[in-house]
Amino acid sequence: MHAALPAEFYGRPVLEVARDLVGCVVRHSGMSGLIVETEAYHDTEPASHAFAGLTPRTETLFGPPGVAYIYRSYGVHALLNAVCEDERTGAGVLIRALEPLEGEGEMRARRRRDRLEDLCSGPGKLTQALGVDLELNGTSLVDGPVRIDAAPAGTPEILTGPRIGITRAVDLPWRFCAAGSRFVSRPWPPGLLAPVSRTAG
DNA sequence: CATGGGATTGACT
DNA sequence: GTCAATCCCATGC
Numbered sequence: 001m002h003a004a005l006p007a008e009f010y011g012r013p014v015l016e017v018a019r020d021l022v023g024c025v026v027r028h029s030g031m032s033g034l035i036v037e038t039e040a041y042h043d044t045e046p047a048s049h050a051f052a053g054l055t056p057r058t059e060t061l062f063g064p065p066g067v068a069y070i071y072r073s074y075g076v077h078a079l080l081n082a083v084c085e086d087e088r089t090g091a092g093v094l095i096r097a098l099e100p101l102e103g104e105g106e107m108r109a110r111r112r113r114d115r116l117e118d119l120c121s122g123p124g125k126l127t128q129a130l131g132v133d134l135e136l137n138g139t140s141l142v143d144g145p146v147r148i149d150a151a152p153a154g155t156p157e158i159l160t161g162p163r164i165g166i167t168r169a170v171d172l173p174w175r176f177c178a179a180g181s182r183f184v185s186r187p188w189p190p191g192l193l194a195p196v197s198r199t200a201g
Numbered sequence: 202c203a204t205g206g207g208a209t210t211g212a213c214t
Numbered sequence: 215g216t217c218a219a220t221c222c223c224a225t226g227c
Contacts, residue, residue: 005209011202030209039208041208047208049207049208052223052224052225055223055224056223056224057222057223057224071208071222072207072208072211072220072221072222073208073209073210073222074206074207074208074219074220074221075207075209075219075220075221075227076209076210076219076220077209077210077223079208081208094208096208112211122210123209124209125209125210128210132209134222158214163208164208164209165207165208165209166207166208167207175215185209
């Protein structure tokens with residue numbers, strides 16, 4: 001199953017895309033991982049880079065959907081986002097954690113960690129494991145080099161809750177996780193994350 | 202042009 | 215639990 005998600009998949013409300021990306025597969029350079037955690041960001045809320053409007057930094061976010069927005073976080077890490085909605089709208093989904101599928105050996109070599117759970121269980125970890133860097137900002141997620149394929153086993157049960165590591169708009173429940181996955185960036189206290197209905201967007 | 206903060210991680214107490 | 219690393223870029227002078 002190697003069907004890349006079409007650009008139309010991304011050209012929808014960012015909350016729907018963030019939810020539906022859980023269970024899909026990120027591929028780069030022979031490595032792949034199942035998406036188990038995402039977060040949505042939108043130019044209408046202050047946690048989003050796009051909140052500042054169209055600037056050189058946010059140019060990719062305000063471009064067409066289905067493109068990778070990659071930026072440097074804390075001066076150290078490259079974080080991977082999928083640009084969503086229409087041009088002119090600054091919306092994106094942050095890929096926060098993967099369950100390693102293929103290329104585990106190469107991921108271990110890049111990450112220099114022993115535990116499988118430590119390879120891709122964070123937005124900076126997974127880009128390091130897959131060798132995704134800032135130079136890939138603006139490239140297509142449909143054609144690659146970084147590609148996202150449809151969920152091979154359908155969308156799993158999903159939990160939602162507040163986003164991680166932000167100081168503004170902290171109450172929006174825009175984080176989406178595969179229920180019970182041990183590959184998420186952080187476990188959660190019981191009850192913090194609520195089930196999400198796939199049909200009730 | 203200078204400054205300061207950030208969608209994080211890993212090492213250390 | 216605390217904290218440094220490190221750099222892009224928005225903001226303000």
